Every structure is written in structure tokens, then in C-alpha cells.
Amino acid sequence: MGTKNSHPKFLKGKPLADEIKASVSLAASKWNSRGIQPRMAVVAATDDPAVEQYQRAKRKNAEKLGIDMRLISLGVECTQDELENRLEELSNDKEVNGILLSLPLAPHLHTESALARISAQKDVDGLTVTNLGLMLAGREDDAIVAATPKACVMLAESAVSLRGKRVVVVGRGRTVGKVLIPLLINRDATVTVCHSRTEHLADTVKEHDVVFVAVGKARLIGTEHLRAGQVVIDAGINVVEEGVIGDVDTHAVLDTVSKITPVPGGVGPLTSSLVFQNLIRAMEFQWDGAGE
The missing domain is CATH 3.40.50.720 (NAD(P)-binding Rossmann-like Domain)
Structure with a gap:
């Protein structure tokens, strides 16, 4: 029997992902109707072509859901200071609702220091120490979960x-x-x-x-x-x-x-949809439920 995506024992991500996409699309539509476009910045600091290809595919999915995704490639020669300064700028930019740092970074860059520059309320990957701490404390309702x-x-x-x-x-x-x-x-x-x-x-x-x-x-x-x-x-x-x-x-x-x-x-497939769900969640944190 062939096993490629067809076996009854497979737990496929697409059915759950489709449900999440539908709810994200509805939520994004509500935000857009208020004149607030859900916007996510994806920051990469690597020369891996697979990363760029993956993010372009993700941007196409974002557009279908009514989300504006900005792809920011800093290149493999990017310094730690340049990376951290850019993440801090995005954290302070009120027009950016979510930030995703593409991992792994170039070998000379320090991931933890970079993540520390991302606002916990814009951390759509759920990897900042604030969100991790909330999960560890059993407070998932207050966190953005990875x-x-x-x-x-x-x-x-x-x-x-x-x-x-x-x-x-x-x-x-x-x-x-x-x-x-x-x-x-x-x-x-x-x-x-x-x-x-x-x-x-x-x-x-x-x-x-x-x-x-x-x-x-x-x-x-x-x-x-x-x-x-x-x-x-x-x-x-x-x-x-x-x-x-x-x-x-x-x-x-x-x-x-x-x-x-x-x-x-x-x-x-489910991970990709949950990132967009996290963006909507981040907006709710930032706007204190104004989009509901």
C-alpha cells in the first residue's frame, strides 16, 4: 500500500489548518473593516535559499487571509547590532503587529540576544522568554504559544x-x-x-x-x-x-x-496556520480586544 499522504493511520495537519485559516480570515476581515490591516514582519539573516522560498510561500498564504506580510532579508553578513536594532525598530513600529525571526540565523549571530529585542506582544512565534515563562507558569491564556x-x-x-x-x-x-x-x-x-x-x-x-x-x-x-x-x-x-x-x-x-x-x-501545515492565528492574538493583546 502506498503511504504518501493517504494512509488511515496518518494524522494530517491540513484539516485542522483549514479550520484555523477560516477563523483567521474572518478575524482579519473584521480588523480590515476597521481600517486596521493585520501586518507581520518576517526577518531573516541567512543565505539559505530554502528560507526565502518558504517565506515567499507563507506570504502568498497571508495575502489570501487578508494579512500583509513584510519579508525583511538582512543577509548573511548582517551584524548582531544590525539585527537587534532592526528587531527593536519593528517592536516599536505601531503599524507592525507581529514579528517572526526566521531560524536558524547565520552561525555568527546569537539567537537569544536577538529574540530579547522582540516585544512579547508581537512575538508570533512564541519564543521570547516572557511567553515561555507564561507557558511554564501555566498561564497559556496570557501568552502567545509557540x-x-x-x-x-x-x-x-x-x-x-x-x-x-x-x-x-x-x-x-x-x-x-x-x-x-x-x-x-x-x-x-x-x-x-x-x-x-x-x-x-x-x-x-x-x-x-x-x-x-x-x-x-x-x-x-x-x-x-x-x-x-x-x-x-x-x-x-x-x-x-x-x-x-x-x-x-x-x-x-x-x-x-x-x-x-x-x-x-x-x-x-498546522504550524503555518497557527502563526497567523498568533498574529490575530497579538493584535488582540495590543489593541485590548478592540477588533472583536
Whole structure:
């Protein structure tokens, strides 16, 4: 049986993404009717052509939703001061409602220092320490939640309730793994975290009901790590000779697991829609509900 985007075990992101896009489009229309255009600035400081291609595709989606997206490419030679000054300018620009910093940055640039220059109320990626702290404190209603971890949780919850479940997060990266942990705890899951220093990874992963993987290593998780009945959320994106694949060897484990997100077509489409939802949320914070 072919598995490309068609298997009944796949948890696809598009159905949830379409629902979110519809609500974002409606909200954006309401803001535009008040003479306030939802506007997001996407800042890149890299020479990776894939980043620019991805952002152009995202801008087309934004336009369909009534959102103005500005693509700001500072180039790979950009200095830390230039990057931080630009982010601070955008944070102070009242016509810009959301800011997204494309990661990874060029190797000589410091991500944490750059993120610190983004206003928490314009942080549509949910990665500033303010938003992370609110999530850790269990105050998601007061935060802008990072899009990829939220997409992972939503897809898992579309298959199973997380309350009381044993869940494992493989990967402790800044953008996904570390954010997933408080989100899962807030949903009453029992959480284990695995990383590069974890001993007996396969045995540990097998013990859990739901498996989240976000490492950035192609086919890291295979049949030896998984057992029957598990729900697997693969947030990995790896470009290999045959195309884009995840951190899980999907074809190998498909007969074993209960449900799994495909790559591409799983977490990715939902993440993109949640970024736009975060922009609307950011506007509500900035305007104190004036658009409702």
C-alpha cells in the first residue's frame, strides 16, 4: 500500500489548518473593516535559499487571509547590532503587529540576544522568554504559544486525550522540545524527556503512550523504539536525497503504531496556520480586544 499522504493511520495537519485559516480570515476581515490591516514582519539573516522560498510561500498564504506580510532579508553578513536594532525598530513600529525571526540565523549571530529585542506582544512565534515563562507558569491564556509545539499538541489531542497519559519528548531544542514540556504538563500528562545523553533510548520510548520527536535527525526513531498502540508526533524536518522526511522512519513503523503524523503534511501545515492565528492574538493583546 502506498503511504504518501493517504494512509488511515496518518494524522494530517491540513484539516485542522483549514479550520484555523477560516477563523483567521474572518478575524482579519473584521480588523480590515476597521481600517486596521493585520501586518507581520518576517526577518531573516541567512543565505539559505530554502528560507526565502518558504517565506515567499507563507506570504502568498497571508495575502489570501487578508494579512500583509513584510519579508525583511538582512543577509548573511548582517551584524548582531544590525539585527537587534532592526528587531527593536519593528517592536516599536505601531503599524507592525507581529514579528517572526526566521531560524536558524547565520552561525555568527546569537539567537537569544536577538529574540530579547522582540516585544512579547508581537512575538508570533512564541519564543521570547516572557511567553515561555507564561507557558511554564501555566498561564497559556496570557501568552502567545509557540506554533510548532502547539501544532504537535493539537495533533496528538486529535487522536487521544493527553490527561494522565505517559508521554515522551525526544529532543530538548529551544524551539520545540523545551516548549512542548510545559504545554504537556499543563494538560496533565506525565512527561519524560529524552535527549542526546539519554541511555537506553529505545527502551525508554517504548514505555510511553504518546511519542513526540523533534531532534532534526532523519529516521532517528525506528521499529526498535516503538510498540503497538502508540501515537507518534514527528516534528522533524530533514532534507535528504529522496526529499523531505521526518525524525521517524515512518514507512518502517507504520504497521506498528496506532497513529503518526506524516512528513511532510503533518505538523508543518498546522504550524503555518497557527502563526497567523498568533498574529490575530497579538493584535488582540495590543489593541485590548478592540477588533472583536
